Amino acid sequence: MRIRATVAAVSGALALSAVAVPAAHAATTAPDVTFSNMKVNSGKAITLGATSTVKVKATYTVTHPSSVSTSNILTGPVLYRGTSAKDADTQVISDDPGTCSKVSSTTLNCSATVTLPAAELYNSDAGTWKTGALAVDTKSDATKWQNDLGTIPVRRAAKLSTDATPEPVKKGKTLTVTGSLTRANWESGKYAGFAGQPVRLQFRKAGSTAYTTVKTITSSSTGALKTTVTAGSDGYYRYSFAGTSTTSAVSATGDYVDVR
Template sequence: MRIRATVAAVSGALALSAFAVPAAHAATTAPNVTFSNMKVNSGKAITIGATSIVKVKATYTVTHPSTVSLSNIDTGPVLYRGTSAESADTQVVSDTPGTCTTANSTTVNCSATITIPADELWNSDAGTWKTGGLAVNRTTHAMKWQNDLGTIPVRRAAKLTADATPEPVKKGATLTVTGKLTRANWEKGTYGGFGGQSVKLQFRKAGTTTYTTVKTITSSSTGALKTTVTAGSDGYYRYSFAGTSTTSSVSSAADYVDVQ
């Protein structure tokens, strides 16, 4: 897997961006801190486009014995896939150490930014990631990794189009609605057709605000969509995709049809 030089000490990790992580020293003692209340992107799924560089905020709490000072300890959040943040094949550490405010003599509340560039992801990286924490003693270079602080979905962004023809159309005539469902290919930096997916054709009558589902169709192997309906009244047609565990939900822009 690809490794950035700044975190090359994290052997085997796909480390996308990180605060300085030095080589570990076996003879030193790891920082005596504990992470909790880790929340990344406010708990919402992280959606990444084909060429996006996505920045998300993480907040967390660090507790420590009153005899331990944090003045020489950097902390930050970690996103990873696998059983361990330290040995994960896919891993992202915060850009810089977290910024913390003191809650009491043994607790600080922190925030940090995590940057995820699409061009350092494999398509297979989409799915559920875990959250963890990393603490580094700046003097001894000792590290503490903490696992299993929560989960966060990381999804490939989807795009969807809709085009209803003919326009205008006579009432009772056949209206054809075409479109295409695509999703981000992180490895190629493009969007490719997403086939075999259930997509809803929806209609909103002019003067109203609510869409209703007309029918559900399946995208072709290239992501193409095509179906017909009977024109009844003026309004807006769109396609809507609910998403999957690896791909974001999306609705197309609405296409207005004048029924005469």
């Protein structure tokens, strides 16, 4: 397990991370709670740059028998890769226990913050993660782990540039459009060329608001982009990348070309 983010103790209560591996004296009876409606980052993909640390909000519901008091139970979301939240290959536990509000005698609505640091990730960690949850009885150290509450994409951030030359250019002449597609390398803490990816060259005519695709090219072994077009009218050229299951989508800032 490469990540086990700490969970802050509240008013001296036992932090969730401190019991990720139960102590030998821990009780065998797990907290009688059930998690549902887990939503992390509003269901949107989490994108991390080369050195970024991202904090996202998680919301979830906790249900329990009316006879069970939850005053001594801490809860929080778990993001993980593997077959179970408890024994995950990679695991992130909420930074702080969930803050819960009582809905009824058996139901709590809760929210918590989850922190993902790029510096703690391998590039191979990009992809679909699972969401689960952890409950801790602070009196007995007993824990309950719950799996398969949903999924969340975790992606490497991409960057894209565009440069159209010459500027200005005569109508009917050739424009050369260059650029570069890179993505975050979490292991090196830098951005590196993203090779062999389909990237669309798009054009937006001056005075309009919509881009249209002119052609699609493939990034080189270093992530470089280069193609030519015939200059027709004033407007903006940009490269646009649709993203992959492990890398975010990105569009470059448009480069204005004056056609004379």
